[in-house]
Amino acid sequence: MTSVEIWRNSKKLSDLLNKKGRILTWTKITTPSQGYESQTPYVVALVELETGQKLPLQVIDFQAELKVNQKILTVIRRLKQPAPEGVIEYGIKAKPI
Amino acid sequence: MRVNILGVGITKFGELWEKSLADLALEAGSKALKEANLKPDQIDAVIVANMLYSKSGQDHLGALVAESLGINKASSHIEAACASGGVAIHQAINSLLSGLYQNVLVVGVEKMTDLSPSQATSALMGAASEEERQSGLTFPALYALMAKAHMDKFGTKRSQLAAVSVKNHANACLNPNAQFHFEVTPEKVLSSTMVADPLTLLDCSPISDGAAAVVLSNTPSDIFISGSAVASDSVGLSQRKSLVEIQATREASKQAFKQSGVGISDIDVLEVHDCFTIAEIMALEDLGVCPKGEGGKFVDSGKANLGGKLPTNTSGGLKGCGHPVGATGVKQLIEIYDQLRGSAIGRQVKDAKVGLTHNVGGTGATVAVHVIQR
Numbered sequence: 180m181t182s183v184e185i186w187r188n189s190k191k192l193s194d195l196l197n198k199k200g201r202i203l204t205w206t207k208i209t210t211p212s213q214g215y216e217s218q219t220p221y222v223v224a225l226v227e228l229e230t231g232q233k234l235p236l237q238v239i240d241f242q243a244e245l246k247v248n249q250k251i252l253t254v255i256r257r258l259k260q261p262a263p264e265g266v267i268e269y270g271i272k273a274k275p276i
Numbered sequence: 277m278r279v280n281i282l283g284v285g286i287t288k289f290g291e292l293w294e295k296s297l298a299d300l301a302l303e304a305g306s307k308a309l310k311e312a313n314l315k316p317d318q319i320d321a322v323i324v325a326n327m328l329y330s331k332s333g334q335d336h337l338g339a340l341v342a343e344s345l346g347i348n349k350a351s352s353h354i355e356a357a358c359a360s361g362g363v364a365i366h367q368a369i370n371s372l373l374s375g376l377y378q379n380v381l382v383v384g385v386e387k388m389t390d391l392s393p394s395q396a397t398s399a400l401m402g403a404a405s406e407e408e409r410q411s412g413l414t415f416p417a418l419y420a421l422m423a424k425a426h427m428d429k430f431g432t433k434r435s436q437l438a439a440v441s442v443k444n445h446a447n448a449c450l451n452p453n454a455q456f457h458f459e460v461t462p463e464k465v466l467s468s469t470m471v472a473d474p475l476t477l478l479d480c481s482p483i484s485d486g487a488a489a490v491v492l493s494n495t496p497s498d499i500f501i502s503g504s505a506v507a508s509d510s511v512g513l514s515q516r517k518s519l520v521e522i523q524a525t526r527e528a529s530k531q532a533f534k535q536s537g538v539g540i541s542d543i544d545v546l547e548v549h550d551c552f553t554i555a556e557i558m559a560l561e562d563l564g565v566c567p568k569g570e571g572g573k574f575v576d577s578g579k580a581n582l583g584g585k586l587p588t589n590t591s592g593g594l595k596g597c598g599h600p601v602g603a604t605g606v607k608q609l610i611e612i613y614d615q616l617r618g619s620a621i622g623r624q625v626k627d628a629k630v631g632l633t634h635n636v637g638g639t640g641a642t643v644a645v646h647v648i649q650r
Contacts, residue, residue, distance in 0.1 A: 204428070204519065206420035208412065210471045213398040215412045223411050225421055225514055233514040235411040247428065258410060270410055 283312025361605020362635030362644025436572030448592025455598030
């Protein structure tokens with residue numbers, strides 16, 4: 180994302196923050212996307228929020244085995260290694276609760 | 277409908293370091309023109325199917341390919357992710373049925389090895405949604421999510437996924453143009469490196485270079501396209517009605533069957549979009565070859581094998597033949613054409629009269645289905 184896109188996207192973050200949801204399905208990624216190497220292996224899930232919205236979110240801060248319907252809370256995290264223009268991309272991730 | 281196939285041309289698929297995109301397009305395009313017995317000035321339009329070349333800094337691919345082939349009439353570029361080839365064929369058909377053109381050349385071409393593997397993997401995520409890219413998803417991971425949902429809902433087993441890879445590698449051994457000429461065993465597939473669970477390296481189609489071209493025409497020939505349809509769905513997987521079915525496949529195939537007047541039971545040979553093993557299993561279900569949830573059993577039982585009930589991916593599919601993205605949809609058409617004219621040496625389906633191609637963009641956001649008959 181360019182810095183303009185990061186700025187525009189950041190406005191949407193507050194709407195998605197601190198929402199409860201559940202895991203529909205997930206996968207553990209061992210071959211990462213660019214910028215995610217330092218987090219590998221990492222888990223991404225399809226999540227359904229209490230609002231009804233469905234979206235993909237990285238799942239973080241968990242110890243136990245994940246299950247379908249696992250409850251999560253959306254939290255703000257740095258998404259990946261900083262963008263080429265140096266602006267840090269923050270986004271939403273899912274924390275099991 | 278009747279849109280005639282006059283000639284085809286294809287390059288080897290694989291890591292073709294010595295060949296540029298222009299080289300590949302020229303090779304396939306000129307072979308197709310030669311077989312069609314047409315000069316460049318008899319081509320009314322060339323449509324180029326390609327997804328990723330923009331990353332090199334070069335756009336304007338229609339003009340680039342037209343120039344290399346000596347074509348001066350209409351040129352354009354179609355991009356629909358991995359369905360670029362199928363959609364380009366559909367657009368060519370539209371232009372021929374309008375009566376505006378007599379002969380249209382479709383060239384599907386992709387040059388992926390100029391990018392590093394991680395650059396290519398990220399570039400392919402252009403076929404997904406922004407939120408999918410932001411979440412760190414990769415294409416294997418997207419299909420892994422569908423595989424998991426399919427396994428949870430229907431009890432599909434990893435060994436059934438592996439059966440797709442085993443079959444397609446075996447078929448590829450019989451296809452001289454295929455990227456891979458080695459067989460794999462079920463054990464090898466199950467134990468290869470995990471990419472995004474449950475999909476391993478051998479569940480995933482490779483990064484490939486290659487080109488495939490076809491001359492379509494209003495001039496009659498023995499083998500023709502009788503059905504052509506494209507359907508769309510949400511770019512992102514999260515917005516789909518179901519994770520275990522690609523609705524656009526159902527929609528496009530319904531239209532194509534209606535146009536051609538044939539049904540799935542009339543199909544003698546099939547090319548489906550096995551970008552990942554789970555994709556072939558879902559395709560067989562969504563095309564109506566078997567009931568939803570039974571795709572794994574169908575492949576595992578050998579029914580999709582060369583000697584089976586409905587030979588599927590005799591070319592080796594995307595897994596065995598390779599997946600130069602823009603070329604795949606056109607390659608599929610060529611494979612069915614070869615089957616119908618009896619020139620699929622070593623992997624010939626006896627007396628094939630009707631074939632079908634199934635080409636998917638992204639995780640199912642675009643699907644192109646074609647019915648070909650003789």
